[in-house]
Amino acid sequence: MAVDAPTRPDPVLATASGRGRVVAFWSVAVAVPLLFLGIFFAWPVTVMIAQGFVVDGQLDLGGFADVFSRPRTWRIIGLTLAQATLGTALSVLLGVPGAYVLYRHTFRGRSFLRAFVTVPFVLPTVVVGVAFRSLLVDGGPLGFLHLDGTFAAIVAALVFFNYAVVVRAVGGLWERLDPRAEQAARALGASPWTAFRTVTLPALTPAIASAASLAFLFCATAFGTVLVLGGLQFGTIETEIWIQTTQFLDLRAAAVLSVVQLVVVAGTLVVAGRARSRRERALGLTLPSASVRPLRLRRPAGMPPGDGHGLTLVATAVTALVVLLLALPLVNLVVRSLRTGDGWGLDHYSALGTTGGSLTVTVWQATLNSLRVALDATVIALVVGGLVALVVSRRPRRAVGRRAVAGLDALFMLPLGVSAVTVGFGFLLSMHHPFGLPVDLRTNPLLLPVAQAVVAVPLVVRVVLPVLRAIDPRLREAAATLGATPGRVLRTVDLSIAARSLGLAVGFAFAASLGEFGATSFLARPDRPTLPVVIFRLIGRPGPESYGMALAASVVLAVLTAGIVAACERLRAPGAGGEW
């Protein structure tokens, strides 16, 4: 059974051009994101911060002493840390049972519930703020609690937003955790609770720590939600930067606060990085099908009492309650948007076709603007974030290279936490005659998409990177020994596999851009506002008509965002989601 072998061309020595192309490709892959980050992130932020510290060409750090001597500053820093700590702790406490129920069990409607708990995470922060306000105001369904404008309301909204972060990150790992380690502990005499505490929880700890640091980051830099809910009494460093910049025109204070936030963010990122690298240690992983059991409320026949059914019930009850609480603001938002002065109707929705008396455009036009900007921002974020993920997923042989890759990884996470307000205002300051060039980029229609892409890039990286890192390097080696050039290996192995997570990356980038408010509030041109900007203007105006329009516009924005993310998530292959 001899097989005719096709003649293979004689191998030739690596030509200079072949190796040159590889070097050129990776140089571009590193240079493009670095240039992008440098011009559109580092530069504007530096300009903004320099405003506060450079007086008449002289470095003047007196701003620190001045700002830190104000009691208001310490109050804001304290509030930020307290909100973030409480919000994170509650998200973890509620999220871990949620991950257990939604990822370790099967039941009817599970995929719907999994998608549903993700909705708050992708909702624009302004919408979350409006939804909570409409729930808690006097006359709202929960008005009797008198929580409107309180610290508790802000923390509740932060948990609402970050629950999904914990559930998805912890659930994703828990689903694949080999159950035999826990079974071994049980066989050695551990009770279900002891086995969970001593075996499962330590295995989950890196995922929990990683999710917690992300939640902390989101809580500490929350802007839209806190601005809507906290008014002037409560705030984060981020809202304070906005207030100092736009209300008091105190750029020195804003610059000092930007630096403070940078320190908080960098500290959290260091912790997150540690947690992530520990997460890569060897865990007994298996296919989800091996560890998932049906969810039963009644103890199944043949299962002895005390075999952990009670724990499952508690987790189920907690999760059911959380799901109800997550649904409450959303349902209430829709209901209230349908209530008119004299009953029920679509009056507020038909008003979206008007300017509401004082807007520069109709709400539908603002929606169209938002979509256009988000489309551009998503494309930019995908290109830049994709290149970053590709570069950072490499494991260079030399220690220097590995450190450089790790540094790049951390660098591109910075926009996740650095004040979007600082970025937005910095854009305004730096893009007028950028680098001394005689052009004014502030009127360029691409400026807003670029600013939103800066915020979305870290999300794209965090979704795509774990998928690329999970590729066994030997898969690339197998392709190379089959004669594939480095370019073909990249195309047929890395890109083919990463493409499966691209749907989710597109969804998150699109959602982040649609809901982006911090930078957008500075950069959206008055004649072309985006939807979140319009909503914020509407709620700032007196009168039930404007408020009704704000509610209706929030529903539109929420449906749009959730719909796009759901559609994108359908495109991805199962289990390809990485950390999220």
Next chain:
Amino acid sequence: MNERQDVAGSRRGGLTVADLVVRYPGATAPAVDGVSLDVAPGSVVALLGPSGCGKSSLLRAVAGLEPLAAGSVCWDGTSVADVPVHRRGFGLMFQDGQLFAHRTVGGNVAYGLPARSGTRGRVAELLELVGLAGYEDRGIATLSGGERQRVALARALAPAPRLLLLDEPLSALDRALRERLAVDLRAALVATGTTAVFVTHDQDEAFAVADRVAVMSAGRLLQVDAPAELWVRPATREVASFLGYEAFVPLDSPAAAPLRDALGVPPSGATLALAEGAFVVGRSGVAKGVVRGVSSRRGRSEVRVDVDGIGVVTALGPVGGRWSAGDVVELGVEPDALAVLDA
């Protein structure tokens, strides 16, 4: 073999590895420590050694996946040191296949083929060769472990590599499947006339697949020989131990007398190695041993017996034999399970 023939041998073509050293960053000892090896065109060489002995590192260095710290890798007398992996024309098959899960079986096999007409026919031909005719459109997830390795073999053979490197391709499979696939693998390599280097830690597998077996330990090559030669004349005690020789006695010791007689060799300073089954229970007794324990493999009895002056060895007994610990049994000698070591 003298010097002249050696030089002619390396000119004849095939793979020539000379004084190869592979070091990993941070490791103190090199993983491969000055290995030289020739593989003639069309022949199959097995690299046999315990895990961690450097055999996989040697293979990866030949493939171009590990940088050479010293030494050379040549094909037909030309160094391939400057040729990148994908241009070497050396195929590599991994222990766990490393199939592309995002491609079909056909897509995997066709991966290394030049994109032009005739690909389908070649894929079908190779799938038939490995016994998976008609599997083109199956997904990788639907395959069993054995089927996956067959696809990996077909994929590695498809571009007709001038050298195929196989890194423990059967180790992840269960024994029955492994033994069957080893035979199929040998047949496929012979049918395609493929020059191959085959890494394994299983001596039976090495003997079943290879024309020559190279025994490796701690980064060094101990002996290279045809399977039968290797079994009959292991060069050192270390090689013999790895092949399964379990006891060693000086050829001139009194206890070795019945063994000398069976082989018909005079006493000397050499060492005699005894494999399992060197003694047989119940044959005309030339020695005596005390039973320490009995187990059974594939029906035959394996009796652990303590022979005075030699130690505890494994003797074979007839099916259904009954002995208890402490029994004294008569032992015959099986000369095929004996080897004389020069050193």
